[in-house]
Amino acid sequence: MVLRTAGGRLSLVVFLWSVAVVLSQKGWSVTYTTQSICTLKGSTVEMSCSIRYPSGTVTTTFWFTKMYDVEKYVNLRNDSNYKGRVTYRSDKMNGHTLKITDLRESDSAEYKFRFITDQTGGKYSGYPGVTLSVTDLQVKVTTTWWSTTLTCSTTCILTGNPTYIWYRNSKIVQGASSPSYTVYFKTEDRFYCAVKDINSPAVSVEGHSYFHVTYTHQRICTLNGSSVDISCSYTYPSGHTISETIWYTKGKLHEAPQILSPGYGGRVEYLGNMQSDSILRITDLREEDSAEYKIRFRTGQTTWEPTIPGTTLTVTGLQVKLTPATVTEGQKVTLTCSTTCTLSDNPTYIWYKNGHVTNQSTSLFLNPVSSEDAGRYSCSVEGHEEIPSDEETLTVRCEDV
Structure with a gap:
């Protein structure tokens, strides 16, 4: 009766804690690998522990979830609810593992391990145990x-x-x-x-009428100093009228989006009918314009923002790479017009030597190279000749005599 009162329950908890401390001081313990497990109905689970005791030999070990009275524990192997689904495994390092197959939601419980030694009073149960929660999908x-x-x-x-x-x-x-x-x-x-x-x-998933956005390009790679059109088309349910269209860049984590209103910085323009399609035009591109661009709408008092990915824009410059940087007459040298991303639309590259056009190709091969090939090389993209790369100097050494 005393145990049913609030004060009794508090005394009981303190008493059990004291016993646990005493037993631990005497060298008794059960250490579980994990305290809680959540897993799926129909799957298999393993839970394990290691034990410690001061002396003697362990004679009995078992896992349990129920006890009917003092010293009346229900060994899981003998529990009809687990018949054919439970196996125990032990190792020489005092490790003990419980395996349960074909899990059921009714298996959700706290699992504890108990062991008995050949010493007088040599019995111990590990509290608290492992809390198993079995769920379905x-x-x-x-x-x-x-x-x-x-x-x-x-x-x-x-x-x-x-x-x-x-x-x-x-x-x-x-x-x-x-x-x-x-x-x-x-x-x-x-x-x-x-x-x-x-x-x-x-x-x-039954058919519904959604606001649906389709971006024309998932990725665009274009040149520093050029212009770009980022476009999309969209549909929406009848009864809605778009009152405002806004393009913005999705910033880095924890950064606020950058709204790109028409005229922003003198480089942004909105095109399209704004009711079924929209184009964001950005001029005089800079490398810091590289970002993910998305669109949002306002209908009445509600702002709609698609969760699908927008268009990722990467702005790159041109750079001439020489391989190798310095060569001797008779060797082979490769000049590559390099970018940080693969330019859209498969462009044609124009090569210049000392400011004069020499070739049109992605890479320039000089094989064998001669002293006449030495000079300053640069490249540009056809249609954007006004945005050439910086010049790189090719040095050709004379062969040793």
């Missing part, structure tokens, strides 16, 4: 005007940072550490998720 559907997001949901956070595999009509469409998958199109296909070989039930 369910797909939760969240729909907005932009998209439908499917989330592979569990009642606890799965242990081990698992990979979530998403299937569309039994075909893999994504494998990632994120439990979410986003659909940006109308579809009545069936989707389900899986972790390893455990699948969720499939769900149907």
Whole structure:
């Protein structure tokens, strides 16, 4: 009766803690590898521990979750709910492992290890034990005007940072550490998720009318000093009217987006009808303009911002690379018009020697090289001849006599 009172419970906790401290001081302990595990229904789990005791020989070991009375523990091997699903494993270093197969949600419990030695009073149980939570996979559907997001949901956070595999009509469409998958199109296909070989039930994503954006290019690589058009087209549900279109750059982590209003810095212009397509034109490009460019809309009092990736712009300069930098007559030298990214539209490169056009090619090969080839070399892209690279000097040594 005393144990049912609040004061009694407090005294009991203090008493058990005191006993645990005393036993630990005497050299008794059970150390679990982990304190909690969250895993999937139908899978297999292993939990392990190591033990320490002052003297004697261990005669009995077992794992348990239940006890009916003092010294009346239910060995998991003898529990009918675990029949055929439990195995124990021990090693010579006092390590002990419990393996449970074909997990069920009813297996969720706190698992503890107990051992008995041949010494008088030589019994010990490890408290607290390992808390096992068994969950299943369910797909939760969240729909907005932009998209439908499917989330592979569990009642606890799965242990081990698992990979979530998403299937569309039994075909893999994504494998990632994120439990979410986003659909940006109308579809009545069936989707389900899986972790390893455990699948969720499939769900149907009924067709909805979304705000849908398609960027013309995912990536653009262009020259420092040139101009670029970044474009997209979009659709949206009837009953909505776009009152404002805004382009912006997605900054680095924790940085606020940079809004690119028309006329921004005198280099930005908006083109297109703004109701179904839009073009962002940027002139006099600089390398610091390299960023991801995205669009957002305003309809009434609501701002819509697509979550899909925008267009990644990389602005690069031209540089002449000589391989090798210094050569002797009769050797081979390669001159490359180098950029930090692969320029869009497969351009033609123009080569200059001492300011005069010599060739048109991505690389210039001189084989064999002679003293007449020495000079200052630069390159440009056809159509952008006004933006040449800096000059590099090719030095040719005479052969030793």
